[in-house]
Amino acid sequence: MRHIGRRGVVVLGATSLVAPLTLALGTAPAQAASCTASKGPYQKQVEKFLGRPVDGRQSAADCSAIRAFQNKHGITPAIGYAGPVTWGVMDLMQKQKAVGKNPNKDGKCPTNKGRIACVDLTLQLSWIQDGKKLVYGPVPVRTGRDGYETRTGLKKVYWRDIDHVSTLYDVRMPYSQFFDGGQAFHSVGLSMWNPPGSHGCVNMTAKDAKKYWSLLKKGDDVYVYGRKPGT
Known part of the structure; x- marks a missing residue:
């Protein structure tokens, strides 16, 4: 090019500068505009990262927190699903933080x-x-x-x-x-x-x-x- x-x-x-790719989330519900009630495969990890109660169950508050994170970082679809892309971003953030000043x-x-x-x-x-x-x-x-x-x-x-x-x-x-x-x-x-x-x-x-x-x-x-x- x-x-x-x-x-x-x-x-x-x-x-x-490319538009965010629509991400396939496997078994995630195909909801584009509303928060999902389904828990994702990384539910507990995502809950812990966001400081939510770590119970592995999707709540309305969990979904809202996950969705806010997805919207902030351009992760689509932003439906509050704790899938591999969302967890991958969070995991990378943790690894970056662990590097410190060395x-x-x-x-x-x-x-x-x-x-x-x-x-x-x-x-x-x-x-x-x-x-x-x-x-x-x-x-x-x-x-x-x-x-x-x-x-x-x-x-x-x-x-x-x-x-x-x-x-x-x-x-x-x-x-x-x-x-x-x-x-x-x-x-x-x-x-x-x-x-x-x-x-x-x-x-x-x-x-x-x-x-x-x-x-x-x-x-x-x-x-x-x-x-x-x-x-």
Whole structure:
């Protein structure tokens, strides 16, 4: 795919901002507008995550809490069903929180490159380090969905465009920093846990994208590793 920026520069590759995929929930009731009375296969786990009474039974209050979570993060259908997608998002959040301030504990992101932006696809986290020193992060990110995976390996920031616009999707991509054939860091107005993911870019909140813009420059290294859940 191609992205033609507002400055007429052709960029090869696929980027982000796709409508949330309607998710098949197996035995979930086919209700689009109302809260479901059926319990899901991850009822207890979801109840515990949301601070609800953990009894494994769906109540009206349970459904309302689950549905609010689904609406906040763009999980569809938002009917309050404790299914695999909803639990998968919650489980990922817990794993991200457990990382704390030591995202490179396993040493997978190079520490001999000086300043480098790291992207852990497995945990959907990114951070900037300088040698072994953590400079910023870790922050949650939204990477490429199945079929549009964010490519792994050692890259370099090769082009920056603070007001980039994708004509392919007719969307703004503020604070774009391209590092691999059209794949870039940039901000989006979506939850970082909004499924199924981007078209290859590393989506960030506006706050984090602005910080990355201030900390990185053309030629800086980017290292992407791991595998996004579901890809």
